[in-house]
Amino acid sequence: MSTATTGMSTARRNKTGSKRRNGGATGSEKGKQRQRWLPWAFLAPTILGMGLFTLLPIVASVLLAFFRWDIISAPSFVGFDNFAEVVQDPTVRVSFVNTIMFVVVAVALQLGLALGLAIMVQEKLPAWLRVFFRSAFFFPLILSAASVSIFMRYLFNEQFGVVNWLLSLVGIPAVPWLTTPAGSAAVVILVYVWQNFGFSFLLFIGGLASIPTETYEAASIDGATGWRKHVHVTLPLLSPTTLVASVMAIINALQVFDQPYVLTRGGPGDATRTAVMVIFESAFQRLEFGQASAIGVILTLIIMAITAAQFRLSKRFVFYQ
């Protein structure tokens, strides 16, 4: 895919180049370009739709964060009160801490697993096996997170779940997965990583495919073998892909909702409550729309800060060929 994208941008460069070259011909086009409204007719559905359903809500969300509104009575301006209340609310605090811990563990697992499996799949393998493994690892991505959480809840059941049965075969006593804070957090992480590592896996496969084989030949002539080859050649050359994969994984993980909602409803206690769950609950269960918006604004700022920080870091650590 990365090669295809590069192809597209090259084509674009050629195109603008040729446009510029026969600039004289555009004189005859000018007549038709008189229909100035034409591009806007093409853009209208998307631009109007986005204005109404994306841009307006973004602005409204920020404004709403400064109001108290329960939909029934008129909204009243409260300044930074919502932010102050939200920051002091123990449930909101716990849910943000949970979310950050979740992101750290889940993203590390997801990237590690994806990278390891991608390297193993891309090395010498019979073609049919490579197709099989790629499809298998990609497969969970096409399922609904809600459905996956439904059947995973049965698999992790303490008494009759298959997971505990398998553990009992190796002599491990039944783990109270969904009834203890640590167990629930582990299940949410495992189920999330199970379903999402395939996306990072796809990105790594693309990145690995773009590393020229001569680089490996040169490395093996220099005496690098096995894992040393990967530490000194693969990892540095793959760092742009790793950056993209980690940014996307972190942004997605920060918004986790479906899995904890279906698996645990945030419990036991607040053990698996996440930032988006708190937005959902304060808006649609407690009808505190202002507070919900304030939490949303905080989450968005965190996402933007992480994205910015990661691209900053990339300038220092990412190795571009």
Add this chain to the structure above:
Amino acid sequence: MTTTSTQRAAVDRLAPQRPTPRKKRNWSMAGRIVLLLIASVFILGPVLWTLSTSLRPPAESFQLPPSFLPLHPDFSSYDQVFKQLNIMLLVLNSALVTGLIAVGQMITAALAGYAFANLKFRGRGALFSVVLATMMVPAQVTIVPVFMLIRGIGLSDTLLALILPAIPTAFGTFLMRQYFLGLPADLAEAAAIDGASPWRTFRSVYAPLAMPGMAIVGILAFNYHWNEFFRPLILTISEQNFTLPLGLVSLQGNLGTGSISVVLAGVILSMIPALVVFMFGQRALRDGLTAGTGK
């Protein structure tokens, strides 16, 4: 150590019939295959267990050890899904919502992508940056105003509430722009010389060529919205407007743990369309998901 591996590289090229290095490589490949197979079992196992449990009589759902091969498949759970859950309505709702979003996205993204790629207008670059920037803000953050807007225009608790906000697509527009940029610009010039209007140039020359790109947009939209849970949870209220994932989660809640196999039969049924897409559109789905991440 260094010399042996240098020699090995040379030997591999000159005398591939030498047994030692070959054997070593075969062993490492076998080891890799074993590890990859274990990983596949962890990935596919839970889904196969779901399938096999859905094919067991409800009373045997708890049975351990689990039998992965249902020798006497029992379809009573599937009967029960149809009885206990208005699954035809859920399927219809999901199909309607997903289908209309997919078609809507394909059309609007093709139009906007074409304008950004091939038409010249003032503020094109700036506008495109705004479109891209909207991808940064998570949908969960804008859901509160969207909910109020839907309420304001009188669409709350309708399927249109799910469909309309999902049609304008920044990612689809980006994808289609890339696609149109990859098509030769001379075609427009040729069409103009033949006297085709700009609309006809798009309709008869570029749009047919961009079908593969539109298919990617459609498949991505299908995959995402067929499985979507968060928006339906908030934007639909009455059960007659539920989509499949929402209906299945509420079925699990209603049944408790009594009839696992019934819930799982519903889960399996809901996977079928996604599975069809997986089999026939996997390539397009992969390309779409990773589009824009390559440099």
